Amino acid sequence: MTTDVNTAFAAEKTRQIDAARDHERKFQTRVDRGEIRMISPDRYEVLTGWDRGETFTVSRNAQGQIAEIIAQHGLDTRADGTIALYASSPAWHGLGQIIPGGTSDIDTVLELSGLDFDVTTVPSLYQWGEELREHTDQFHTVRADTGAALGVVGARYAPIQNRQGFEFLQELVGHFDVVWESAGLLRGGRRVFISIRLPEAVRIDADGINDLIVPYVAVMNDHTGNGQFQCVVTPWRPVCANTERFAVRDAVTRWAVRHTIGATNQIKEARRTLGLSVNYFAQFAHEETALARTNIAVDEFHRVIADLWPLDDDAPRRTRNNHAARTALLTDQFDTETARVGRTAYAAERAITGYLDHVAPRRPGKTMTEEIARATAAIEGADDDTKTRAHKRLLILSRT
Numbered sequence: 001m002t003t004d005v006n007t008a009f010a011a012e013k014t015r016q017i018d019a020a021r022d023h024e025r026k027f028q029t030r031v032d033r034g035e036i037r038m039i040s041p042d043r044y045e046v047l048t049g050w051d052r053g054e055t056f057t058v059s060r061n062a063q064g065q066i067a068e069i070i071a072q073h074g075l076d077t078r079a080d081g082t083i084a085l086y087a088s089s090p091a092w093h094g095l096g097q098i099i100p101g102g103t104s105d106i107d108t109v110l111e112l113s114g115l116d117f118d119v120t121t122v123p124s125l126y127q128w129g130e131e132l133r134e135h136t137d138q139f140h141t142v143r144a145d146t147g148a149a150l151g152v153v154g155a156r157y158a159p160i161q162n163r164q165g166f167e168f169l170q171e172l173v174g175h176f177d178v179v180w181e182s183a184g185l186l187r188g189g190r191r192v193f194i195s196i197r198l199p200e201a202v203r204i205d206a207d208g209i210n211d212l213i214v215p216y217v218a219v220m221n222d223h224t225g226n227g228q229f230q231c232v233v234t235p236w237r238p239v240c241a242n243t244e245r246f247a248v249r250d251a252v253t254r255w256a257v258r259h260t261i262g263a264t265n266q267i268k269e270a271r272r273t274l275g276l277s278v279n280y281f282a283q284f285a286h287e288e289t290a291l292a293r294t295n296i297a298v299d300e301f302h303r304v305i306a307d308l309w310p311l312d313d314d315a316p317r318r319t320r321n322n323h324a325a326r327t328a329l330l331t332d333q334f335d336t337e338t339a340r341v342g343r344t345a346y347a348a349e350r351a352i353t354g355y356l357d358h359v360a361p362r363r364p365g366k367t368m369t370e371e372i373a374r375a376t377a378a379i380e381g382a383d384d385d386t387k388t389r390a391h392k393r394l395l396i397l398s399r400t
Helices: 005-032 106-113 162-173 241-249 267-274 277-292 298-308 317-341 345-359 370-380 384-398
Strands: 036-040 043-046 055-060 066-071 085-087 119-128 131-143 149-154 180-186 191-197 202-204 211-213 216-222 229-234 253-257
Touching: 005 036, 085 106, 106 162, 106 180, 119 149, 162 191, 162 216, 162 229, 162 267, 202 277, 277 345, 277 384, 298 317, 298 345, 298 384, 317 345, 345 384
Parallel strands: none
Antiparallel strands: 036 043, 043 055, 055 066, 085 180, 119 131, 131 149, 180 191, 191 216, 202 211, 216 229, 229 253
């Protein structure tokens, strides 16, 4: 039997073109449904699901069709080229080592997530003339497996090992058959995260938009000397750098301890602190439901914006232009949210929070990219005051 190569070639190209068109149609359908939105040319943001807030870019071929979706995961790559991430279910970016349904075996998760290393401290040395001297009050944290430097610390610093994070969570929830939700490392192991899912869940406006919030407990550990060992209860799954920012920012309760000897023995204090989360979620659900049941017009939304970002009558033209641009961006965010949850105060709050986290301009320092600057702002809570004022301002509307 002979094959007409021209016919075969044409058939193969037709199949490729049809596949590309189908891929493009499916992508556009997600945009039309409000699941993702463009935030700049070929850069998109996920608007729904647990990965809400994630950003990614697309590359296009010569015909302008989407050739590849490039996740901005921010996770490290292991020696074999795989992503340093364990997860019990696939994230939207499809990366990591997935065990469907998860596992309770710590050793397995440590290996798959790339967290199977210890951290030690070594003396800080400096050159003085021909002599190598030791800085007696300063040490470097280093990975015990590779010797890679992670940070600079003082004499009282005691590393909290990655395995201790898992054991801490096991003790926190009071049983040892925990199914681990996710774990991974960032920036060469300078920061690591682990999370489990809690059984409690709340619904926002159960008879209306019915938004489900499932809390997770996440441990985030910093080996650089610039951060604490902290445990947060959060409705987000920290499977990558973007999501980790949500985990810190949206924490409903937080417990943190400095890296000193005996730090993780303070489990009773952690349990007492994190026990407040049950009451918090009940109040959280009550207030958010009130917002979800409060209709709001665009004009009222603009008045809220004006309260948050007031404009002086004698403001210069540049300030006025910036104010107008911010209002336009916030209005766009509001329109996106209203398509999902209705024209309500709940949508207004989501719009303001989304703007602050993903759209508001950031001025990175000399050693930072815009993404790192945005992450730092979220982690450090740079916009927490504005978010709190927005929440209180919108709650007033729900009570009128």
